[in-house]
Structure formats: C-alpha cells, structure tokens
Amino acid sequence: MKKILIIGIGAGNPEYVTIQAVNALNQVDVFFMMDKGPDKAKLNAFRKEICNRYIEGSDYRFVDADSPAWQRQPLDYAATIDGLNRDKRLVFERLIAEEMRDGECAGFLVWGDPTLYDSTIRIVEAIAKTGAHRIDYEVIPGISSIQALAARHKTTLNRIGQSIEVTTGRRLAEGFPNNVDSVVVMLDANDTYTRFADRDIDIYWGAYVGTEDEILVAGKLKEVVDEIERVRREARQRHGWIMDTYLLRKGVSGESDD
Amino acid sequence: MKKILIIGIGAGNPEYVTIQAVNALNQVDVFFMMDKGPDKAKLNAFRKEICNRYIEGSDYRFVDADSPAWQRQPLDYAATIDGLNRDKRLVFERLIAEEMRDGECAGFLVWGDPTLYDSTIRIVEAIAKTGAHRIDYEVIPGISSIQALAARHKTTLNRIGQSIEVTTGRRLAEGFPNNVDSVVVMLDANDTYTRFADRDIDIYWGAYVGTEDEILVAGKLKEVVDEIERVRREARQRHGWIMDTYLLRKGVSGESDD
Numbered sequence: 001m002k003k004i005l006i007i008g009i010g011a012g013n014p015e016y017v018t019i020q021a022v023n024a025l026n027q028v029d030v031f032f033m034m035d036k037g038p039d040k041a042k043l044n045a046f047r048k049e050i051c052n053r054y055i056e057g058s059d060y061r062f063v064d065a066d067s068p069a070w071q072r073q074p075l076d077y078a079a080t081i082d083g084l085n086r087d088k089r090l091v092f093e094r095l096i097a098e099e100m101r102d103g104e105c106a107g108f109l110v111w112g113d114p115t116l117y118d119s120t121i122r123i124v125e126a127i128a129k130t131g132a133h134r135i136d137y138e139v140i141p142g143i144s145s146i147q148a149l150a151a152r153h154k155t156t157l158n159r160i161g162q163s164i165e166v167t168t169g170r171r172l173a174e175g176f177p178n179n180v181d182s183v184v185v186m187l188d189a190n191d192t193y194t195r196f197a198d199r200d201i202d203i204y205w206g207a208y209v210g211t212e213d214e215i216l217v218a219g220k221l222k223e224v225v226d227e228i229e230r231v232r233r234e235a236r237q238r239h240g241w242i243m244d245t246y247l248l249r250k251g252v253s254g255e256s257d258d
Numbered sequence: 259m260k261k262i263l264i265i266g267i268g269a270g271n272p273e274y275v276t277i278q279a280v281n282a283l284n285q286v287d288v289f290f291m292m293d294k295g296p297d298k299a300k301l302n303a304f305r306k307e308i309c310n311r312y313i314e315g316s317d318y319r320f321v322d323a324d325s326p327a328w329q330r331q332p333l334d335y336a337a338t339i340d341g342l343n344r345d346k347r348l349v350f351e352r353l354i355a356e357e358m359r360d361g362e363c364a365g366f367l368v369w370g371d372p373t374l375y376d377s378t379i380r381i382v383e384a385i386a387k388t389g390a391h392r393i394d395y396e397v398i399p400g401i402s403s404i405q406a407l408a409a410r411h412k413t414t415l416n417r418i419g420q421s422i423e424v425t426t427g428r429r430l431a432e433g434f435p436n437n438v439d440s441v442v443v444m445l446d447a448n449d450t451y452t453r454f455a456d457r458d459i460d461i462y463w464g465a466y467v468g469t470e471d472e473i474l475v476a477g478k479l480k481e482v483v484d485e486i487e488r489v490r491r492e493a494r495q496r497h498g499w500i501m502d503t504y505l506l507r508k509g510v511s512g513e514s515d516d
Contacts, residue, residue, distance in 0.1 A: 008405075008409075010276070013278060014277075015276060015277040015278035015281065016276050016277075016278060016399070017276060017277050018268070018273060018274050018275060018276050018277075018401060019272075019273040019274075019275050019276075019277075019280070019312075020271060020273035020274060022277070023273065054277075081418045081419060082418070085418075113405055114409070114414075115405055115408035115409055115413070115414050115415045116405075116414070116415055116416065117416060118414070119418070121412060121413065121414050122414060122418075125412065125413075137412065138412070139408075139409040139410075139412050140409065141274070141401050141405040141406060141408070141409040142401075142405075143276060143399045143400075143401070144405070147266075147371055147373055147374075147399040147400075147402070148399060150373035150397075150399070151266075151372070151373055151397040151398065151399040152397075154379060154383065154395065154396070154397050155373070155379065155383075156372075156373050156374070156376070156379050156380060157373045157374055157424075158374065158375060158424070160340070160343075160377070160380075161426060161428065161429070162429070163423055163424060163425035163426070163429050163435075164423070164424040164425075165421055165422070165423050165424075165438065166415075166416070166421060166422040166423075166424065167421035167422075168419060168421070170419065171419070171420070171421050177421075177437055178437075179435055179436075179437070180423065
C-alpha cells in the first residue's frame with residue numbers, strides 16, 4: 001500500500017499551516033512538486049520553507065515533476081483543463097509507480113485549500129478508482145486565499161443571512177450574479193471587476209495576501225477601480241506574476257437588508 | 259490601548275488550529291466566551307481544550323458572558339439577527355470596558371472561520387468605529403466547516419472552472435440557485451435538501467465533522483435522502499444538538515462539462 005496526503009498549506013503566510021498539516025508533513029517520505037509557470041520558483045521555495053520550518057529531522061525528499069504546459073486563454077476552458085488533467089494524471093501515475101516504494105507516504109503540498117479550485121483531489125481520486133495502484137489517500141484542509149483576503153481586510157465574506165458566490169473571472173465576465181450580494185472572485189487574469197465600476201459595489205481586493213508582498217485595497221469600486229488596475233499592473237510587472245483575489249459586495253443601497 | 263483577537267479555531271478537529279492561531283492564543287490575557295443554547299457546554303469545553311492544548315503556561319482567564327437569548331424561527335430573520343447583534347454589542351462593550359485592563363489582549367475563539375456566518379467581526383468593527391473604546395483588533399482565519407466537510411469526503415467544493423454558492427437552509431428553501439452547480443448549505447435546521455430529492459443531485463452530508471462523533475453520508479440525493487433524514491434526527495436526539503453542513507452538486511447529466 002502507498003499512502004498519499006493532499007495537504008493544504010494555506011495561502012501566503014507560513015503560519016496559516018494547521019497542526020493537522022504539520023503532523024501530516026512529518027509523515028511524508030517524498031514530496032511531489034508539480035508547479036509550472038512564472039510563479040513556480042516562488043511557490044516551490046515556499047513549499048520548501050514550510051517543510052524546513054515544520055518537519056523534524058530531514059528524512060524526506062522532493063521530486064520535481066515537470067507539470068504539463070497549457071494555454072493561458074484557451075477557447076474551450078473545460079476541455080483544456082480536462083486535457084491538462086489527463087496529462088497531469090499520467091505524470092502523477094508515473095510518480096506513484098516510480099518515485100515511491102510500497103509502504104511509503106507521498107505528499108502533495110497544495111497552495112491554499114485543496115478543496116477549492118485545485119485538481120489534485122480529482123486526479124488522485126481518478127487514479128485510485130482505476131485500482132491499478134494500491135493507494136490510500138487523505139485530504140488535509142488549508143486556509144484558502146478567500147479566507148486570508150477577508151481576514152486581512154477584517155471583514156466577513158457574507159452579509160447577515162445572505163449567500164456568497166465563489167467564482168472565477170471567466171464566469172464573472174458573463175455578468176454579476178443576480179441572486180447573491182457577495183461574490184468572491186478567484187483566477188481573474190483580466191481585471192473583470194472593471195466591468196462593474198458604474199454600479200454601487202464595494203470591493204475588497206488583495207494580492208499576495210498573507211505574504212510580505214501583500215497589497216490590500218478596499219472601497220467603493222467606482223472610487224478605487226483605477227487604483228486597483230494600476231497597482232495590479234505594476235505589481236505583476238515587478239514580481240513577474242500575480243496572485244490576487246477579491247470580494248465584491250453590493251453597496252449601501254442593499255444595506256437595509258444587512 | 260486594548261487589543262482584541264478574533265481567532266478562528268477551526269470546525270471540529272482540534273488539529274485544524276493554525277500556527278497563527280496558536281501564536282495568537284498565547285498572546286491572550288482573557289478569553290470571552292459567548293455561547294448559548296444546547297451546544298454551549300460542548301463548545302466551551304472545546305475552546306478550553308484548545309487553550310489547554312496550545313497555550314504554554316496558564317497565564318490566562320475566561321470570562322463567561324451570558325449571550326442574549328434569541329428565537330429559533332424568527333419571522334423576520336435579518337431584523338432578529340440585527341436586534342441580537344445590538345444586544346451582543348452591549349455585552350461586548352461591557353466586557354471590553356469592565357473585564358480587561360488597558361494594555362491587555364482579549365480573545366474571541368470563533369468556531370470554524372470568523373469570516374463565514376459569524377457576527378464577531380461585524381460587532382467588534384462597530385464598536386471600534388464608535389471610538390468610545392481605544393481598541394485595535396485582528397482577525398485570524400480558521401478552517402471552516404465547509405472545508406472540513408469537503409476534505410473528509412475527499413472531494414472538491416467546485417467543479418472544474420465552475421462556481422459555488424455558499425448559502426443557508428433558509429435561502430435554499432427559496433429554490434435551487436439556477437446559475438451554479440455546487441451549493442454548500444450551512445445553518446439548515448429544516449432538512450431543506452429533502453425538497454430536491456426528485457432531481458439529479460449528489461449530496462455530501464456531514465454532522466459533527468472532524469470530531470469523534472463525525473457522521474458522513476454521500477451519494478445520489480434520491481437514494482440517500484431518507485438515510486440522512488433518519489441519521490440526522492437520531493443524532494440530534496442523542497446529542498441534544500446537531501451541527502451539520504452539506505454540499506449539493508448537480509448530477510451526472512451535467513458531468514460532461516466537468
């Protein structure tokens with residue numbers, strides 16, 4: 001039997017790691033590193049820092065797998081991700097077959113929370129279902145970038161008794177959801193919030209939240225939209241990559257049902 | 259200056275506590291305990307166990323504030339919560355004025371994540387805004403019951419590239435949201451999932467998730483709906499209270515866009 005731990009390590013601050021994750025880290029023999037793209041070096045350095053900080057001893061190893069490349073603006077998003085995940089799955093299967101011995105424990109260190117906008121669970125589940133490898137796996141939740149964003153802005157994600165939609169920039173571009181007043185947007189490469197700048201909406205925006213590079217901007221969207229766009233562009237140039245998230249909340253006119 | 263730390267302690271498993279929360283716990287002089295209702299004893303015992311487990315030394319105290327009582331099925335939910343929060347705010351202000359000295363640090367230990375369906379941030383912010391008390395506050399995120407649920411079911415909250423709605427039983431009773439395929443339901447006292455048993459929906463249900471009393475049921479809603487209703491009723495009778503959450507996901511007919 002081979003054991004796989006899918007460990008959420010939180011989004012940004014090394015102190016977001018849970019005690020459960022620390023205990024899980026200490027069980028792992030081999031960490032599979034799957035990142036790609038301009039943030040790869042930064043993310044891998046973060047993962048190594050987490051291991052170094054929280055694992056007692058040094059009885060573990062890293063295997064750096066080249067993650068399949070993919071198009072940034074694919075025409076058919078779901079099909080592309082689907083294909084990407086098939087490729088990833090082949091990589092995972094090779095890692096499981098060749099890079100860990102029977103009885104060993106492997107770890108995937110997932111940025112934020114593995115249950116939110118991350119494919120690791122889905123891929124490992126698919127591999128487990130085939131029965132071709134004798135694997136057992138567990139999921140350890142982590143602090144997501146959404147929670148880090150709200151905590152750093154000292155605000156709640158929901159209005160009292162109201163709903164929240166968690167979505168992507170791609171889906172937000174189809175229109176502001178009409179049945180919720182709070183929308184959390186992840187994975188937005190296209191400044192989609194700018195489309196709603198004429199509405200009465202508050203925005204809580206953050207980049208590199210929880211890290212030493214953290215930038216936070218909040219306010220009436222129409223008043224801060226230009227600032228966010230500028231700050232975001234400058235930060236992406238400076239760092240070579242950006243990881244940002246934001247909460248949009250319908251403004252004061254809806255305050256009466258708060 | 260008085261410092262207030264709003265600390266998310268995770269939902270259920272004492273190991274969900276983050277390193278950041280552990281460090282915060284160790285700064286606190288006085289913990290304000292606000293619970294009420296049938297789960298009060300259990301929740302307070304959990305908080306005390308967290309403190310006992312993670313705080314070095316015993317240089318801290320608890321103040322047990324009687325939290326205002328409130329109706330379980332109010333006619334006007336928002337107004338009732340509003341009134342409840344006004345009462346709570348008076349209690350908080352008294353605690354801050356009378357139960358902590360200048361230069362001390364107070365802690366609120368919030369079940370799950372303070373940014374999700376919890377009023378502590380909102381109330382402390384309102385008090386801080388009045389300027390009547392010289393307070394500074396911080397929010398420490400925690401693992402929410404939503405994340406615990408998904409992790410224990412080893413599933414993701416979202417389908418690939420799709421949105422998630424986080425909502426309450428009360429709002430779900432108004433109808434299944436038409437623009438998302440994954441709905442996470444909190445605070446449902448009325449088995450609202452039963453209304454959708456004729457549809458092609460998967461459910462991932464859990465009660466007391468992360469604790470030794472954890473119960474998990476997953477499957478096609480129409481096949482497990484009776485089991486969940488029965489298990490839920492029995493568990494509530496046995497424990498005197500229940501804390502459950504569930505994820506509804508539109509079924510295989512939508513599988514093609516996964």
